[in-house]
Amino acid sequence: MPFINSLYPAIPDAQAVVHGNESYPNLNGIVFFCQMPYGVFINAQFHGLPPINATNPNRFMGFHIHENGDCSLDQNQEFAFTGNHYNPDNMPHPSHRGDLPPVINCGGYAWQSFLTDAFRVEEIIGHSIILHALPDDFMTQPSGNSGAKIGCGIIRVNA
Numbered sequence: 001m002p003f004i005n006s007l008y009p010a011i012p013d014a015q016a017v018v019h020g021n022e023s024y025p026n027l028n029g030i031v032f033f034c035q036m037p038y039g040v041f042i043n044a045q046f047h048g049l050p051p052i053n054a055t056n057p058n059r060f061m062g063f064h065i066h067e068n069g070d071c072s073l074d075q076n077q078e079f080a081f082t083g084n085h086y087n088p089d090n091m092p093h094p095s096h097r098g099d100l101p102p103v104i105n106c107g108g109y110a111w112q113s114f115l116t117d118a119f120r121v122e123e124i125i126g127h128s129i130i131l132h133a134l135p136d137d138f139m140t141q142p143s144g145n146s147g148a149k150i151g152c153g154i155i156r157v158n159a
Contacts, residue, residue: 014155062132062146065098
């Protein structure tokens, strides 16, 4: 119980407000980052995720921190300017410091909380958080074959 009790008084140190691209204009979410003594506690929630159906059976969606904090859209309406996964140690996928657990789409909504010791909050300020259309296969180099970047938010200090 001490770990859970330590989370409740935590005020997020950073956050990313996530918005969808033109193909997913109703996608939005927020990701909070709390620096804890034993790692970073991440709490993420999303609305407006793609519907699960015969043409899109993917319940799992790739979720990563990317190198650049630029969520502008390119000519293909992709968040291409975010660059690759955050990977300052040049590790193979899925050992990038920006590799996060997949998001599970539950009828267009997702919520998850987890703890990671892959980075400290101050290291990721100014980077982007990306939600992908497909599940991360945890094998394909360099990024897990997660498909299109459909949601993006810039990680900023929580004011």
